[in-house]
Amino acid sequence: MNKQLSLFLLAISLSQFGCEEEISTEASNNQTSLRNTLNEDLPGTSGSISDYFYNFEDEINANFFRYDPSLMAGYNTYLEYYNQRGETPPEMEFKTFNNYLLSMTPSDKNEFTRRYSIDSLSVKDSIVSDSLLMVSTSFKNLEKLEWDLLADPSLQRYKLVNSDWIQADTTLYYSDTFDVSAYRAVVDTPFIDQGLLFVDSSEWLDTNYVFLNDNQIRFVSNFEFEKQELSADSLVFRINTDCNDNGTWDEGETTLTDFNGDGKYEALYEYKDNNNNGEYDEGDSLIQDYDGNDIISIAYEFVDGGNGIWDRAEPYYDINADQVYNISEPYQDRNCNEIWDNAEPRVNSASDCDGIGNYLVDTDGGFCDRGNKIFDLEEEYTMKDSDGDGTSEKHLYLIGDKPNNLIVDYTDNEDPKVLLEVEVGDDIIDRWGNEYNNLIGTVDFNDLKQQYVDDIDSLVTLYTRKKIGHINGSSISADDYYITKSEWYRKSGSTIERNYNYHIFHEPNHLNQVVYPSYFLPVGFYFAPKEIQNGFWHKPDLQSEVLYYTSGGNLRDGEQVDTAYYDTTGIAVYYIQKSYNVESDTVTVPAARISFNATDDGNYQCLATDEIVNNSEECPPADTTFTECFKVTQITTMTMIGTGVEYGERTESWLVKKKGLVKSEIHIRWTENPYNEDFTDNGEPDQNNEAWVGLNRIELTSIDKIESAGVFRKLTHPVNTIELRDIGNHPDFDYEPLRISAQKGIQTLDLMELNQ
Template sequence: MKMFNHKNSRMKSGGLHLLFISSVFMIISCEEPDKTNQVVEKELANTLETADLGGRTGYISDYFYDFASNINVDFYRFSSSYFTFDYDQYLNLLQDTPPNLNVRSFPEYLVEITPTQHEYAERTLIDSLTITDVVESNSILILSTQFKNVESLVWDTDAEPEAQRYKPNNTDWIFDTTTVTYTDTMDVIAYRAVVDTPMIDEGVLFIDQAEWVDTTYEYVADERLEFSHVFSFQRKQLNGDSLIFRVNTDCNDNGSWDSAETADIGNGIWDPAEPFYDLDGDNVKDASEPFEDRNCNEVWDAAEAYTDANSNGQYDAGEDFEDSGNGIIDGAEEYTDLDGDEQPGANELFIFNPIPNNLLVTWADPQNPQVIDVIETGDSLVTRWGIIYYDIIEEIVFEDHKTVTAADKDSLVTLFTNRVIGHIVGGEGQDDYFIVKTEWEDDNTEGKDYDYLLFKQFEHIYKLVKPSFFKPYGYYWSEGQMASGFWFKNEFEDEVVYYTSNGLLREGERVETMYYDSTNVAIYRVERSFQVDVEDVTVPAVKVRGFINNDGAVECYANAAWSADTIDDCPGADTTFIDAFKITNILTQTMIGTDVEYGEKSISWLVKDYGIVKDELHIRWTERPDAKEEIWLGISRWELGRFSASSSGGGQFAKLLKRTHIVKINELQNIPELEDPFQIKRTAGLQRVELPR
């Protein structure tokens, strides 16, 4: 099975007047696609005809995007690797904001779409343009992983006491590249035909037999060419022990796990004063000075009183002392089960905190523990109970194995067809779609990636799609589809994204559909469910992100220690929207015969006058037979950062006044505001569906 990509160009013969049609070719067709609804085994829910569901309602035009406005929205994008992180965790752990994704609408342009069919395309070989065994030289760039070396960690004494923590001193981004050159041998073949894919299902198609359009198909082998390289770096990174993120839970400060107390008692051990960071050097613990809270009471404790029997100025074993509790009746001590034995060990009496504010102290000299305010590469630490942690910042040899692939071209086939100059379609004619473009930085390259989403609104919100299905093992249709894990039908269809009842979103709405789709590859059972709930939602979309403090400096709400020259430089901070519509779309595709299931769950939170403020995408595959429930994997989440909307001259009224431009789907790259060509990708709602690799 071969795959192909194609690109379009135009060739015109000379000596003909543009308005003259040398001949007319007419095609009339009324064929229906091979999609059939079947009787289902269960009753499908559908509340659209129910007059009143008793919950909250809102017009979809208020809660989804107004297509007549210029929408410009920035989202924070959480990939599958960081799906379980909330925004604050990401910000504090990585000291950076999540990657940005932009959503824009273009109301001044409408895309005009008509169906396609693939007949009347008999081909004739053009010998004069056919060449065999053409050798083509190519090159491919291999990029290493980018990272920063942690040179040191420094306790931030400039922040307010409650905001103090270790701040990393990082290098600039470190990376490397290499270029591999290779050759590829292929055949270059040319054909001619009357038409390739007439853009109608019914009506009359007019063509100019004196003008030609050429389309080039690139056929490639099933197996791609692979090129590998190993990059070697000296990498400095935080040790896996992650000491600065630990919260002590040894609240009895005895080096062992203790069950819950019934009274506030001592630990049977003389406890010295808790070490503190003596910022002013006066050997006196001040309120603003950080300390090692060894007994979990969140206050600094001096040394326990004792009888200095030998008058040597320090406590010696056997001397009497006042064994004090911590002022709290402690519960059972929490622990982190590092070795998975379900038993607390001496080195497991801690829990993790996403903020690196655990002040490190080394007890190498038990009589004189030292606060570590600056951590350098190779520094070690000894706990009060003699546990040694080496290389808090470790230096390792990082072997970065990278493999890239390239298409193994078999042939380039150019098809010359007559130019289509017009057609007449009965009924209501073509559909016009509003354009939405999503754009983000590609995780795997230094460039951008994007999707065009084409919407129209009648009673429901529709999105134009080419239906796609997961592939059985070994089946490929094109290079891009192999990479994405799906194959696509050739015709466009309207897909309902949001159901409404007379234009209203209604709490409690539920719509279920099921049908069988017979394709050339397999028969698929397609089940969909749509559900509307109402709940509050919190996203980092506060309009004012910081303020000017008493010192005249910018202070950010999300992180008081964040370095920002202006308030606009601050990261997003959380704000809560009350009573958002939470819309859950679930798709299940089942391949008949194999019973392999693929599922998608798209959850969108819609807020009045803001549109989508949060969007999650989950997928699942057929679970093991012993699985008790469906297992969903979160692969992408968007959270609103900034929102902007302004009125424009778009919309149906503007179209009547000729202020809206009608464009073809294959001409988007010619529009300066859009720049990029339309590409076929699988999407769920607004999100690209990319299977984790």
């Protein structure tokens, strides 16, 4: 049988490929008996496979209504869909290709790989314009500081309020000069050693070989910004070390007697201040008179000196505006004792300062100059040239890593202000009259970027035909393969996605289909999109599988073929069971040749809906019933050895004489998930306690067929034989390559549709 293809077939010396260990029909006692009727006489009806499927010598264009899983679940018939939606279901087109023939033999290898120069695409000293996008470093500007009042008092600090990310870019345009050469060949090297190689004659694949100079081209761009930020020694990071708060550096305090002998010099409370008033009075608990002066107060193990000046209360933020400090309110700790200190008391005599501090007098009167109640070592400092005279001075602070120094503005020394918020441009004056401008500083930020690009010396482009599949292990001629194509559209929201697939058939003994075998990965039970995408894998090479078993080229009522085998792969070992059953049947599909009757008044009555319309094209397709029909049921069960997880596919196909496939339904299932039955996601169990989910249904709505006419047709419509050297681009396949996908007959199994 001759046939016409628009794909190239490279026919090379073949060897048998196999990794499947088939189980004999004479199974062992613990194996289910496998039935095979191919060699038996069956009393039922029979018919040629080319009459009931397709004669691939014919030119066929068939249209089907296609139901995805959601439509299968919602509508049992075409009319249910039409009556509810007022439109026909999505369609799928199926067609054969019989116009082009090209066969290749091993002796053609040199010609297939020979390269021919394409002068029209070759250019000497080609000037190619290009561009380069340079992008600066991303950064954020500090817009303000906010004191975090909601945090625990010991953890409060300023929060940095930043802008959105700031980034700049620039495009640099340049030209590169190099030689461009182009060549064409049917296929690139290496050539296959065995099997059949399918090459799409309608698509060119270009491969670029770029030759580069040793030195790259360097591009530089400088981005200039004004950046708002805190300086490294910002006031908010400073830790005060002026622990007697006099504005000058002091040595450590003098030690006295270690009354409690603990090796530390402390201020020892001789009582428990139960009422928290800072004085020993009735109700307080006596601890010990450490210094033995018969006065219960505080025993100092060091000279707790004051600073010689009157100290007002430490500034704090009065949260509840009651003018009374409480421990939840933030304050500026000016003397390093980590407690809030009230103003030094104004008194009239030295006796009023007993147990408090030294009595001093200033212009406003007497006061008790008290210490900070902690032993102060020599004050630490930071050396910094703050006045620009070239000499560094002692500054009484250290730098911490947290912005927890509360800022206070002493512009009004009688009423200093606590700044819970610091914004860009804010200035303050400290207690000693020092000015600090722009607490949030603005600095110039120069971001120098460089980037290298390849300097192209020459570019060589090789155009070859698209390889779409490689078959191992067949001894058939390349002329025995038939290429068909299906095309359909899928709607998701407002988006319409076009889909297609090629289907390759051949007829050695039965009707075979060339496919990429697919398998599931552990653990199975894949229904979510990401799980489906990552949960199945395909073998890299095309393989031939029986689609329809025939006896002497005929389908037969009552035919039954069971097979089982272990398939050992690099991923896992799978136990594959397949059952194949044929029965005579009738089938109803919306494929009637006439969809309306003309009325006496010039209108039309639609046969499907009885609706009267004035345009016959408005009538939807009508149902018709076919009686010369075989129903083929195929069930595949794939079990992963070790886990015991089963994946099943059930395909029911109705084949009608002279019409081919008119209806087909595909269902899938998983065994129950051993860990969580909700993951199984199957429907209600059937009579075999198997829960199937509908995946795909197609129903014929129209078919156009131009039958082959033997010798007469060959004389009137000769085959177009194309030599390799004369191949052009033919639009028959729409310039589309074969896709790796699971398929059954003319249907594509896309489990991703379960979630659409």
